Amino acid sequence: MYVLVINCGSSSIKADLLDPATGARKGSVRAERVGTDGAFLRVDDGEPEALGHADHTAALRAFLPRLAARVPTIDAVGHRVVHGGERFTRPTRIDAEVEDAIDKLSTLAPLHNPPNLQGIRAARALLPDVPHVAVFDTAFHSTLPRRAQAYALPHALVAEYGIRRYGFHGTSHGWVAQRAADWLGEDVRDLRLITCHLGNGCSVAAVEYGRSVETSMGMTPVEGLVMGTRAGDVDAGVLIDLMRRAHLDADGLDHVLNRESGLKGLSGVGNDLRDIEARAADGDDRCRQALNVFCHRVRKYIGAYAAVMGGVDAVVFTGGIGQHSAHVRHRVAQRLEFLGAHLDEDRNRDAQVDRANPVYAVSPPHARTAVLVVATDEEHAIAKATADLCLERDLVAGADLTIPVAISARHIHLTQEAVETLFGPGHRLTPLKALSQPGQFACEETLTVVGPKRSLERVRVLGPTRPACQVEVSRTDEYHLGIDAPVRDSGDVANTPGVTLVGPQGALTLQEGIICARRHIHMTPADAARFGVKNRDVVEVAIDSAGRDLVFGDVLVRVKDSYALEMHIDTDEANAAEIEPGHQGVLEGTGKVARLQHRRTHFDPH
Numbered sequence: 001m002y003v004l005v006i007n008c009g010s011s012s013i014k015a016d017l018l019d020p021a022t023g024a025r026k027g028s029v030r031a032e033r034v035g036t037d038g039a040f041l042r043v044d045d046g047e048p049e050a051l052g053h054a055d056h057t058a059a060l061r062a063f064l065p066r067l068a069a070r071v072p073t074i075d076a077v078g079h080r081v082v083h084g085g086e087r088f089t090r091p092t093r094i095d096a097e098v099e100d101a102i103d104k105l106s107t108l109a110p111l112h113n114p115p116n117l118q119g120i121r122a123a124r125a126l127l128p129d130v131p132h133v134a135v136f137d138t139a140f141h142s143t144l145p146r147r148a149q150a151y152a153l154p155h156a157l158v159a160e161y162g163i164r165r166y167g168f169h170g171t172s173h174g175w176v177a178q179r180a181a182d183w184l185g186e187d188v189r190d191l192r193l194i195t196c197h198l199g200n201g202c203s204v205a206a207v208e209y210g211r212s213v214e215t216s217m218g219m220t221p222v223e224g225l226v227m228g229t230r231a232g233d234v235d236a237g238v239l240i241d242l243m244r245r246a247h248l249d250a251d252g253l254d255h256v257l258n259r260e261s262g263l264k265g266l267s268g269v270g271n272d273l274r275d276i277e278a279r280a281a282d283g284d285d286r287c288r289q290a291l292n293v294f295c296h297r298v299r300k301y302i303g304a305y306a307a308v309m310g311g312v313d314a315v316v317f318t319g320g321i322g323q324h325s326a327h328v329r330h331r332v333a334q335r336l337e338f339l340g341a342h343l344d345e346d347r348n349r350d351a352q353v354d355r356a357n358p359v360y361a362v363s364p365p366h367a368r369t370a371v372l373v374v375a376t377d378e379e380h381a382i383a384k385a386t387a388d389l390c391l392e393r394d395l396v397a398g399a400d401l402t403i404p405v406a407i408s409a410r411h412i413h414l415t416q417e418a419v420e421t422l423f424g425p426g427h428r429l430t431p432l433k434a435l436s437q438p439g440q441f442a443c444e445e446t447l448t449v450v451g452p453k454r455s456l457e458r459v460r461v462l463g464p465t466r467p468a469c470q471v472e473v474s475r476t477d478e479y480h481l482g483i484d485a486p487v488r489d490s491g492d493v494a495n496t497p498g499v500t501l502v503g504p505q506g507a508l509t510l511q512e513g514i515i516c517a518r519r520h521i522h523m524t525p526a527d528a529a530r531f532g533v534k535n536r537d538v539v540e541v542a543i544d545s546a547g548r549d550l551v552f553g554d555v556l557v558r559v560k561d562s563y564a565l566e567m568h569i570d571t572d573e574a575n576a577a578e579i580e581p582g583h584q585g586v587l588e589g590t591g592k593v594a595r596l597q598h599r600r601t602h603f604d605p606h
């Protein structure tokens with residue numbers, strides 16, 4: 001399965017195509033200055049390619065075919081949406097109504113939701129047949145208790161304008177909390193974590209037993225930590241004062257608080273921490289002060305959140321600054337010994353994380369509170385959330401999506417030439433019984449299959465004849481014969497073991513052709529549409545069985561107009577699920593049904 005993750009800003013688009021199971025990238029595109037005459041894009045960090053005047057749709061149209069060509073199919077699109085308001089507390093499949101709701105939430109996030117929505121509309125128009133899922137930055141914090149949501153403002157105002165705290169960066173906080181728990185070998189539901197996402201935007205979250213219970217951003221991303229250009233916490237009285245004395249109106253305050261403050265405002269040299277660190281090291285007083293204020297604020301929140309949770313098991317640093325600045329981690333962690341958290345300074349200097357190795361401990365091995373650097377990966381988190389929702393949907397829809405199960409007992413397909421060698425010149429196969437797949441039949445003819453160890457007598461031949469001979473057996477049959485045959489799709493016999501067939505008029509030794517058939521489902525294109533799968537998808541199928549319910553993984557979907565809906569399993573598999581085997585030698589319907597659990601992955605045999 002491949003998911004396209006789209007993150008649209010007002011003048012930029014980030015698009016990543018990835019495998020949600022592993023996070024592996026199949027392609028990345030960054031489009032900048034979208035909506036202007038100077039729009040350009042970069043594919044995989046390559047050279048900029050000018051687009052001329054391009055809006056979001058034109059920019060997407062310019063690169064989507066190139067990304068799509070890198071994978072068999074784009075199975076779903078995950079969209080980052082900043083504000084989900086009260087309503088969207090989990091990833092949500094997008095339809096016209098959800099688009100409208102995201103649009104209405106623009107009042108809460110006027111800088112972010114409108115471009116997010118532009119990206120959604122453009123992508124849905126260009127990829128109308130795949131599910132689109134919105135993943136909200138606020139969703140992870142929907143578990144904030146009411147006391148952490150509230151501002152102490154008059155009730156009537158709060159009610160009329162929907163004023164409350166939401167929190168942001170939720171996708172990142174949730175992701176790094178889970179990575180930290182995995183690394184610690186604990187269930188995230190047993191841990192109290194403080195996650196510090198320090199990038200251009202910065203926020204801290206208290207993640208208590210897997211749920212966000214406090215976070216430093218509020219109704220908007222301006223609250224909390226010192227950020228690249230945002231102020232973070234400011235006495236609201238200061239804003240009143242600025243309105244009165246500096247004659248700033250709403251737009252003026254917006255500009256100051258969002259664009260001119262934070263590290264940029266403090267340092268006077270911009271928002272890039274690397275520059276500020278370099279100048280601070282050279283003795284620049286304002287830059288030293290910027291670092292002091294930045295780190296002090298983070299430490300203050302860590303202390304507060306430890307108190308909120310009544311303790312802390314690990315402190316996590318992530319984001320461009322959290323992952324890369326040993327200096328900031330060192331400063332923040334000073335005086336956290338009372339929480340059992342301190343740094344091993346060598347490890348702190350050496351810390352390096354990436355997507356392959358996302359966690360590095362900068363605390364000593366047996367510290368009471370671990371201090372971890374964790375690489376965030378919001379695109380992977382969005383891809384995974386998108387894939388999970390698609391899988392879950394199929395599960396929910398599964399109630400009426402049943403599939404008849406047939407047991408495929410050991411059998412043989414022959415070429416006409418082989419028929420004549422084994423049964424005599426001019427012999428034609430004699431149909432005994434029609435099989436469920438149109439045109440297929442069990443034959444009167446049977447053969448002996450001779451393996452190195454033992455033989456199997458009276459193995460049924462199926463017709464009609466085929467271009468290549470093939471013997472399909474179960475694992476148990478293989479042990480009996482003394483052959484180690486691979487699990488293969490029917491027809492894929494290259495480099496499989498050979499076997500000897502003995503018939504009434506002759507014997508034939510095949511150089512290759514014995515396989516253990518991959519379990520599969522035959523279906524028509526209409527069935528495939530109903531199940532939401534494609535040819536060669538690999539799915540899971542559940543079989544209800546008295547006392548031996550079983551879920552089969554690695555079930556190959558085979559779609560063709562001429563097929564009839566049916567799942568084929570072999571006798572071993574049928575026995576394991578306590579399904580009554582059919583008559584030996586033919587493919588027998590069992591009266592059992594299976595449910596397609598969910599769509600799992602696209603099958604790539606190589």
Ligand code: ADP
Binds near residue numbers: 198199228272324
């Ligand atoms: P965003 O929040 O936009 O995703 P990032 O998480 O990439 O941003 O963080 C950007 C910040 O990380 C910038 O302030 C940058 O200076 C800082 N940063 C990146 N690399 C380093 C580094 N090696 N040392 C210190 N700071 C760094």
